[in-house]
Amino acid sequence: MTIEIKQLRYAVATADTKSFSRAANLMNIKQSTLSRKITLMEQRLGVTLFERTTRGAVPTETGKAFLAVARRIVTDVDNLKTTARAVHYGEIGRLVVGFSSSLSAGNLHMALGDYLDRYPGVQLDGVEAGCEKLLSGLQSRIIDVAIHGCSLSESGISKRSLWSERLMVALPTEHPLAQAETIFWTDLRKEVFVLPTLCTGTVIGEILANRLSGIGYTPNIILQETGHENILGMVPFGKFITIIGESALGVTRPGLVFREISEPTGQARLDISAYWRKDNDNPALQRFFKLIDERYPNLELTPAEPSQTPDPSP
Incomplete structure (x- = not known):
């Protein structure tokens, strides 16, 4: 017995609208097609999912139980599609930036905008949080780099001064x-x-x-x-x-x-700095610091001092 995902969508739409005609309009198909698909599914299952009345379609008790599962399946399939698109969107990597300042203006706003322009294939995600959560995110590898005005002093965490505002x-x-x-x-x-x-x-x-x-x-x-x-x-x-x-x-x-x-x-x-794990070898992070080095040279370093910034990819 084969049940198509389309049939599940038709059944869920019918339950939501309580009408075969409204569900058909919602799904952009003919009412006869939708009604036939649901009837065929009922025959294969050996149950009646909807009571047909002059006022519309009402799920039966059996139908309510079935539709609860059908709704979860449809949601899971949609989530799989979203995940697949996200993977495609981040085809050359993913960078998670933690921050606590506004993104409506300022240096961080411009830096992230330039990064997206230069590396459109990178998935750029943001996490807005305070000092403790940013540090926790770095330690757990949820966040690649934290941009903040606080001091995140922790073993294994590198720091680079960026700008002041x-x-x-x-x-x-x-x-x-x-x-x-x-x-x-x-x-x-x-x-x-x-x-x-x-x-x-x-x-x-x-x-x-x-x-x-x-x-x-x-x-x-x-x-x-x-x-x-x-x-x-x-x-x-x-x-x-x-x-x-x-x-x-x-x-x-x-x-x-x-x-x-x-x-x-x-x-x-207020002085703003970047913090990241020393062992983070994410190429997207390396590309981020390549852009940062161009826009905001680390003037604190003397020629004899090696930079802690990750080596950028060419």
Whole structure:
């Protein structure tokens, strides 16, 4: 006894629409064809799957049990197709990048865009997470490279400095500092800060605490298990402010103004680095660092120092 996957799809569509005619329209075939296929399947199974009435088609008790299995089979077949397409899409490799900053703008946005343009056959997947999950992902080989502002100090993990981005304070438009030409850390000493735990918030919180504690103030910092987007959405209500990296400025946000924070040596900045396992020989990762070396030369290295960056494929 042979049952075709098409017959299972027809039966599932009929159960979902409770009508042979609507199911036929959904499957883009003639109603007579769909009805005949289902009837033939019922005959081969020796059971009645649907009660035919003037109001449509209703699954029988036997039909309900059969359709539950049929639905799982159809889903599994569709998942196999998706997997096959993904394998084809990543025909010259797969790269998983862990990150915690916004991809709407900034250096990471441009670097990943350039990578996809140069290597269109690579499947590029992203994992947004905080420091601990990124480190865990590297250790378990779920993530190939983590791009973050924190310090992932762990045996077997290599580090390469990439770039830095300005730190910006997000203020309600009615905030007294919104019109200030220059903002220093001391101007923020009485503020309530809400920072996310899911992104670079913990790292920014450490910078904030170090800067204000160094001049005799203890900042009021609240960490929330959410992302920058949700926190920025609440800042206009005036209960707190937040600090973000400039890569999160890619989208216009009503009710907010963003200002740089000045320090004696210039603007406050967040240093971003790449982390990866030393034993990761993924060719897609090597190609990623080839592009990074072109765009962002590792100026920290002297001629006598060998780079830790994986040797790129030609």
